[in-house]
Amino acid sequence: MVGLSVINLTEPVVIIGLYIGGMLPYLFSSLSMKAVGEAAYDIVEEVRRQFREIPGIMEGTAEPDYERCVDISTKSALKKMLAPGIITVASPLVVGIALGANALGGMLLGALISGFMLAIMMSNSGGAWDNAKKYIESGAFGGKGTPIHANAVIGDTVGDPFKDTSGPSMNILINVMSLVALTFAPIFI
DSSP: OOSOSOOOTTSHHHHHHHHHHHHHHHHHHHHHHHHHHHHHHHHHHHHHHHHHHSTTTTTTSSOOOHHHHHHHHHHHHHHHTHHHHHHHHHHHHHHHHHHOHHHHHHHHHHHHHHHHHHHHHHHHHHHHHHHHHHHHHTTGGGOTTSHHHHHHHHHHHHHHHIIIIIHHHHHHHHHHHHHHHHHTGGGGO
16 A cells, blocks of 8 residues: 555654654653543542532531532533544654655554553553452551551552543554554555
């Protein structure tokens, strides 16, 4: 389709593509984790507002505004994941047009290698942090209320976006970049 039968790893333009592709999963995952953190902060602020302004929530005599929290979560997720989505779609186009098909092949290879390793690391370590917190809450190392438990909660705060957002989204990143590259392949000749 684009005349590539081999990607020569000794060509400088391929190496440039490898570096760009190797960096993209880290940029994407950092943006997705930041989006999760900012969305969670927005929801926490809404919950605090509801506790201040709706008397009786703590006593169970008044209903919280659940719909508002769901609305904040939905809008925040869509808005804050815009930049990672644009990067995913635009990077193959920019590299393919600016540097050519060889660099694009290198970029896809670099994204595949680093994205695969990053996805496994994030999914496993996120699950480990989550399980460590649960283990401590079951009574190990003093259980709840100890400094060890406080540290495990912090680890789980990082682990949840690792295992639930950034790790699984590496597959989407790699697939969408490959799909865009194949769709626009005739342009890169």
